[in-house]
Amino acid sequence: AQKITQTQPGMFVQEKEAVTLDCTYDTSDPSYGLFWYKQPSSGEMIFLIYQGSYDQQNATEGRYSLNFQKARKSANLVISASQLGDSAMYFCAMREGSGGYQKVTFGTGTKLQVIP
């Protein structure tokens, strides 16, 4: 089974509209962290937002928010008021384990294109 699943290979959104990028995960570890990264065409990975498995509230960072539904094992990224510069690949990732025994798993990414 896939540890991280991003079911949307590509998405379009109108500028200034909100968009939700889906991410579901699978783990039996009670302690884990969920990340979203943005990858522009340059290849760099830009950290957007983090959600810990024990965090009570959904994480928010500016225009980014993470819709964390623990029981459903989903961690969707919501981008509000889309901008042309938001066009990029977006990766969801999960980090499991603790101390030196950690493992990170990335999804296959969603390519977001913002339309003017």
Added chain:
Amino acid sequence: GAVVSQHPSRVICKSGTSVKIECRSLDFQATTMFWYRQFPKKSLMLMATSNEGSKATYEQGVEKDKFLINHASLTLSTLTVTSAHPEDSSFYICSAREGTGIRKTQYFGPGTRLLVL
């Protein structure tokens, strides 16, 4: 789906020693491989991009003599941290892509935790 493995998953070494991390694509030919370093505040920094058979392209600020990258075959890339120091302690993640087109899917390894004492 495609699988990328990293070995070792965890390594502890003394300051001044060199450490080699392997990244393998298990069921596809990775024309391009990437090496990232994940910092404590979760940011993921691209260190270098390597294409099979050619020299790696390092990002600005990354010392190529310290972080040696070898992409000798279509399924294997290695990152050698030479003369490691405690500040090199980090989580290193490799990624592989089949083909050179940016539309190709990029697959990530599970990461290697390096601790330099």
